[in-house]
Amino acid sequence: MTHDQLHQRLRAALGETAVLTDPDDVAPYTSDWTGAFTGTASAVVRPADTEGVAAAVRLCAEAGVGIVPQGGNTGLVGGGVPDGSGEQVVLSLGRMRRIRTVDPIADTITVEAGVPLQAVQEAATASDRLFPLSLGSEGSCTIGGTIATNAGGTAVLRYGMMRDLVLGLEVVLPDGRVWDGLRPLRKDNTGYDLKQLFIGSEGTLGIVTAAVLRLMPPTPRRATAFLALDSVDAATALLPVLRQHGGGQLTTYELLGRQALDLVLTHQPGSRDPFGEPHAWYALVEIAGSTDDVEARLEAALGEAVEADLVGDAVIAGGPAQRSALWRLREDISEAQKSEGVSIKHDVTLPIDDLARFVTEMRPRLEELLPGVRPVTYGHVGDGNLHYNLSAPVGDDAALRAAAADLTRAVYETVTALGGSISAEHGLGALKRAAAARYKSDVEVDLMRMVKQALDPTGLMNPGKVLPTAG
Numbered sequence: 001m002t003h004d005q006l007h008q009r010l011r012a013a014l015g016e017t018a019v020l021t022d023p024d025d026v027a028p029y030t031s032d033w034t035g036a037f038t039g040t041a042s043a044v045v046r047p048a049d050t051e052g053v054a055a056a057v058r059l060c061a062e063a064g065v066g067i068v069p070q071g072g073n074t075g076l077v078g079g080g081v082p083d084g085s086g087e088q089v090v091l092s093l094g095r096m097r098r099i100r101t102v103d104p105i106a107d108t109i110t111v112e113a114g115v116p117l118q119a120v121q122e123a124a125t126a127s128d129r130l131f132p133l134s135l136g137s138e139g140s141c142t143i144g145g146t147i148a149t150n151a152g153g154t155a156v157l158r159y160g161m162m163r164d165l166v167l168g169l170e171v172v173l174p175d176g177r178v179w180d181g182l183r184p185l186r187k188d189n190t191g192y193d194l195k196q197l198f199i200g201s202e203g204t205l206g207i208v209t210a211a212v213l214r215l216m217p218p219t220p221r222r223a224t225a226f227l228a229l230d231s232v233d234a235a236t237a238l239l240p241v242l243r244q245h246g247g248g249q250l251t252t253y254e255l256l257g258r259q260a261l262d263l264v265l266t267h268q269p270g271s272r273d274p275f276g277e278p279h280a281w282y283a284l285v286e287i288a289g290s291t292d293d294v295e296a297r298l299e300a301a302l303g304e305a306v307e308a309d310l311v312g313d314a315v316i317a318g319g320p321a322q323r324s325a326l327w328r329l330r331e332d333i334s335e336a337q338k339s340e341g342v343s344i345k346h347d348v349t350l351p352i353d354d355l356a357r358f359v360t361e362m363r364p365r366l367e368e369l370l371p372g373v374r375p376v377t378y379g380h381v382g383d384g385n386l387h388y389n390l391s392a393p394v395g396d397d398a399a400l401r402a403a404a405a406d407l408t409r410a411v412y413e414t415v416t417a418l419g420g421s422i423s424a425e426h427g428l429g430a431l432k433r434a435a436a437a438r439y440k441s442d443v444e445v446d447l448m449r450m451v452k453q454a455l456d457p458t459g460l461m462n463p464g465k466v467l468p469t470a471g
């Protein structure tokens with residue numbers, strides 16, 4: 001079947017407007033958020049419902065054409081965009097935006113894959129519940145994308161990653177069949193937990209079309225502080241103090257290096273340094289709950305921290321406007337780094353105890369490889385997850401590009417030697433699939449290949465992503 005014939009059949013099945021082939025219409029779907037990955041697509045299909053997704057998958061399978069599922073296209077590893085062959089079809093879930101039900105007894109929400117994360121948070125709030133997953137991209141990223149990448153974010157410390165929040169899934173399989181696993185059950189030991197295979201599989205095993213998600217009690221009282229710290233060691237030593245005083249309500253504990261804050265102050269209009277003088281490190285802390293004691297808990301934790309010399313200075317948010325300004329200092333880092341120019345992203349996890357050692361050992365090693373390179377360090381310190389991004393020496397993007405492979409190898413070798421992971425929450429996509437083969441064991445890579453072979457034997461689901469090339 002030619003691509004023209006496939007387009008005709010897709011149009012006949014899904015309707016004229018659901019299939020885009022004009023280059024101007026297709027272009028927005030073929031570049032990723034970072035700008036590092038740009039491909040070309042045979043077509044973009046935009047089904048309105050699960051049956052439409054299944055029909056599109058069946059037709060692509062008959063034509064032997066690869067399918068790239070796409071949600072909000074905010075992924076950071078090039079997983080949601082096609083390659084440069086022009087042979088692949090992008091399947092966008094953007095029209096599947098229905099919130100199907102909010103169930104106050106089961107304490108769940110059932111939504112379609114294309115619903116933006118923020119819309120799910122808002123629907124939960126409207127029912128006096130909380131959907132706790134929270135990311136800087138929440139206005140644009142979709143539930144399908146957050147499931148496919150097993151997204152993390154700023155509340156993992158308390159609520160876990162997306163995997164921990166999914167109870168049931170509906171998935172269109174690579175042969176076009178629909179697996180209806182949309183069950184709200186909290187207990188279901190009937191063999192393999194199939195939904196877990198699809199969570200974090202980055203569109204390589206099937207297309208998530210809907211999900212049942214857990215809801216949580218709302219946390220209308222929030223106590224938020226921005227702290228100045230001398231070292232990463234102080235940040236890790238502070239974690240048990242915050243946990244102890246937080247009483248199970250410690251929700252957020254984020255770390256920022258001075259370079260990260262500097263980027264935000266430079267590029268984000270209206271941002272302001274909360275302190276009179278610069279410090280080496282900063283942390284954003286939030287304790288959240290339904291009772292008035294959250295502030296007292298935060299103050300008690302900070303009192304002990306100051307006493308133990310762990311905190312140099314602190315600002316506690318006096319109200320919603322100040323809270324939001326402090327949050328922006330953390331959440332605007334990705335945008336600010338993008339405005340600064342080329343950077344190399346490393347999203348890594350380490351045993352929390354080794355975060356300081358990693359940061360101390362990396363700096364001279366990288367400086368030796370590329371004098372003037374600027375590590376911009378921030379992340380979810382409570383999860384041992386650092387975004388260790390490297391900006392170019394001032395005015396020398398070309399030098400960063402030339403040294404990129406060596407710099408990344410140095411970072412990944414150190415992470416691996418310390419027992420960490422080269423992808424904490426962004427996934428492998430196209431960016432890290434080769435590296436994953438180097439740093440995962442042969443047994444692990446083999447198991448991944450067996451799963452892929454079993455579910456997608458013809459390799460049409462998101463080709464060229466996640467799995468390393470054979471050999």
Ligand SMILES: Cc1cc2nc3c(=O)[nH]c(=O)nc-3n(C[C@H](O)[C@H](O)[C@H](O)COP(=O)(O)OP(=O)(O)OC[C@H]3O[C@@H](n4cnc5c(N)ncnc54)[C@H](O)[C@@H]3O)c2cc1C
Nearest residue numbers: 071072073074075079080136142144145146148152203208
């Ligand atoms: C400013 C900013 C901040 C961010 N902060 C965080 C953060 O704190 N934590 C974090 O984890 N991530 C973060 N991200 C990364 C990104 O937002 C997440 O990976 C998000 O889960 C991607 O969702 P999406 O809908 O945009 O997916 P896309 O980018 O469209 O796709 C991501 C991957 O999922 C696949 N996919 C998408 N939808 C489906 C589906 N329905 N079925 C099967 N496969 C599918 C795609 O093929 C691709 O491989 C951030 C990104 C930005 C730009």
